[in-house]
Amino acid sequence: GENVEQHPSTLSVQEGDSAVIKCTYSDSASNYFPWYKQELGKGPQLIIDIRSNVGEKKDQRIAVTLNKTAKHFSLHITETQPEDSAVYFCAASKGNTPLVFGKGTRLSVIA
Amino acid sequence: DGGITQSPKYLFRKEGQNVTLSCEQNLNHDAMYWYRQDPGQGLRLIYYSQIVNDFQKGDIAEGYSVSREKKESFPLTVTSAQKNPTAFYLCASSLDRMNQPQHFGDGTRLSIL
Numbered sequence: 411g412e413n414v415e416q417h418p419s420t421l422s423v424q425e426g427d428s429a430v431i432k433c434t435y436s437d438s439a440s441n442y443f444p445w446y447k448q449e450l451g452k453g454p455q456l457i458i459d460i461r462s463n464v465g466e467k468k469d470q471r472i473a474v475t476l477n478k479t480a481k482h483f484s485l486h487i488t489e490t491q492p493e494d495s496a497v498y499f500c501a502a503s504k505g506n507t508p509l510v511f512g513k514g515t516r517l518s519v520i521a
Numbered sequence: 522d523g524g525i526t527q528s529p530k531y532l533f534r535k536e537g538q539n540v541t542l543s544c545e546q547n548l549n550h551d552a553m554y555w556y557r558q559d560p561g562q563g564l565r566l567i568y569y570s571q572i573v574n575d576f577q578k579g580d581i582a583e584g585y586s587v588s589r590e591k592k593e594s595f596p597l598t599v600t601s602a603q604k605n606p607t608a609f610y611l612c613a614s615s616l617d618r619m620n621q622p623q624h625f626g627d628g629t630r631l632s633i634l
Contacts (some may be wrong), residue, residue, distance in 0.1 A: 419561075453625030466581050476629075499563060508619050509620075511564040512563055
């Protein structure tokens with residue numbers, strides 16, 4: 411089955427710097443890759459997703475890149491702000507199969 | 522506003538007791554999911570349902586049961602057979618297929634007395 415590895419597990423950046431979180435997946439047939447943000451005591455919220463027919467997608471300060479050959483995808487957050495501090499999860503799925511989640515990255519933005 | 526409501530927010534269980542976690546959605550979504558979240562473990566799938574009166578086991582279904590009698594409701598029962606039930610439980614839904622954006626509730630934290 412699919413296996414998703416996420417790195418790093420913790421990340422600290424200065425406010426205004428960029429943050430990058432990387433995920434690798436094992437099943438080359440996977441074609442849907444969402445990213446979720448989870449704040450303390452809350453459920454995860456979708457922040458951006460990408461499908462395998464696209465190499466990059468941007469939404470304001472957030473971008474996701476996908477490298478199908480290497481089977482990895484990354485979340486990029488530019489101009490980080492304190493409110494970006496949270497746990498971020500990547501996930502992958504193919505066809506109509508359940509999402510498989512990475513173990514999460516705790517991002518801390520230091521003011 | 523449309524969304525997913527989980528209740529209660531906190532739940533305590535005595536040894537040998539079954540407890541039921543509620544999940545209701547008004548998004549008109551066909552698919553619903555239950556996940557368990559432990560520190561450092563990410564989200565692990567317990568059960569999912571893509572249509573009323575049908576559901577499938579996820580990766581960690583042992584000790585849990587579900588029902589899907591109505592489109593908007595997907596309750597999870599944590600049975601006494603689940604030996605380590607202390608965790609944060611999350612319910613989610615998606616429009617119809619699983620490779621679509623999932624909307625999550627704010628979770629129920631279950632603890633053992």
